[in-house]
Amino acid sequence: MRKRDAHEDGEKEVKKQKLLEKLGDGCIPYLTPKDENFYQLWKSKYPKFVIQKEESMPSELHQVVQRAFLALRHHGCLFQDLVRLKGKDLLTPVFRILIGCPGYTYRYLNTRLFAVPWSRDQLNIKYYNDKLSEACRAFYELNEYLYSQTVCELRQLEVDRKDASLPQDDLPKHHTETECALPAVNAEGGGDDRTQPYNVTLINYMDPQSMSYLKEEPYFGMGKMAVSWHHDENLIANSTVGVYNYNFQGAEEKPVADSDPSMWSIGLKIAWDIETPGFVVPLSAGDSYFMLDDLNRTHQHCVLSGSQPRFSSTHRVAECSKGTLQYIQSRCRTALENLFINPNNGKAELKSLEAMVLTQAEEIHNEVEFEWLRQYWFQGKRYLKFSNFWTVPMVELEDHWKQMEAMTRLVLEEIEKEKWTKNGTCEILKYMMPLLKERQNLRQEWRQSKRS
Ligand SMILES: O=C(O)CCC(=O)C(=O)O
Ligand SMILES: [Fe+2]
Known part of the structure; x- marks a missing residue:
């Protein structure tokens, strides 16, 4: 491990222990949509987290992407990574694959993943079979779509920021249509790092039925985590992360008549803050969410496991100056x-x-x-x-x-x-x-x- 990484890990551990000490036996509160002040908390502390509901995306794209996820699973193309965390080698509970621009890589937790190239027609890449070729193409299309939505959301954020002095509704917006007729993000002109296109997506998959052990969320008592609290590493500063969520009925799962399967959710908290309540947003199949602008730096996120198997496609702008x-x-x-x-x-x-x-x-x-x-x-x-x-x-x-x-x-x-x-x-x-x-x-x- 690089010396700097070890040092940073050590510092983080000390900070974390201090927080846990301060917390004692208690837990910090967190809010879900069932809580009265949820939307107010969203607006005041988590405004750069945005959801687009399933209905807002073209249904053909849902179909193509969902088929692609299943093809990856069917062909055994998702893998647990051996990562290094706090000096220990651990297998990730989620199964992953990186897909992205040809020749790009993404480094996280001491592991470099090599992007399976997403296909564009003109590239002369031989895929092992048509299904996998189609799958890579599907993630390319999803990437284009999520990127266009990201640009809209960033513009909206800018508008909201400018209007902050004006009275607003209490509810953050769920966009149901593409609304791109808004002013440019960076009115001053010139390049804006925040609007660079995504260059890779890290695909995640987990079936909770086959995971015998998942860590409990330690600060708020939010439940079992598929991915622990973290900032996404190795991204261009202030770049957005756009995620497509797909949970589905597993083969072994028996549908229970009157109890909903528990939902997969995203947990958010402000890094190193134990005053502000945490924030939990449940996701339905086909929903997308965005961590806009510097949200990934100021806040940490985790993934809370629901009862169904679930895929996600997490689109990012990897910092690739030494990674291609x-x-x-x-x-x-x-x-x-x-x-x-x-x-x-x-x-x-x-x-x-x-x-x-x-x-x-x-x-x-x-x-x-x-x-x-x-x-x-x-x-x-x-x-x-x-x-x-x-x-x-x-x-x-x-x-x-x-x-x-x-x-x-x-x-x-x-x-x-x-x-x-x-x-x-x-x-x-x-x-x-x-x-x-x-x-x-x-x-x-x-x-x-x-x-x-
Ligand atoms: O699956 C998700 O929604 C997000 C996963 C995540 O945080 C990550 O892969 O970095
Ligand atoms: Fe993440």
């Missing part, structure tokens, strides 16, 4: 620029022995090994179930990595030669040693932690 295939390929090219194959004898040589050049290559060596190759291969063959998209690039990255291994050996052989002054060797080692040590530690960590 294009990026890592170009990094590898940079590292390998220092490698020269002598045409006379076919031997590998280093072009430069400058400390900075060598160090950069070792940095990239670590990056491609731990952030890409090990992450990919640890997740096994899950991506092959969909398409051939990642196969060739991963073989190529591995090939680059092998060349970098050779480069490291060349440096170490080189500095053993007698011609080097002590200072020269020290200079190189001073920069390289930390990276080589990091490599050794990370290799050991991977061996230990992933063995389980």
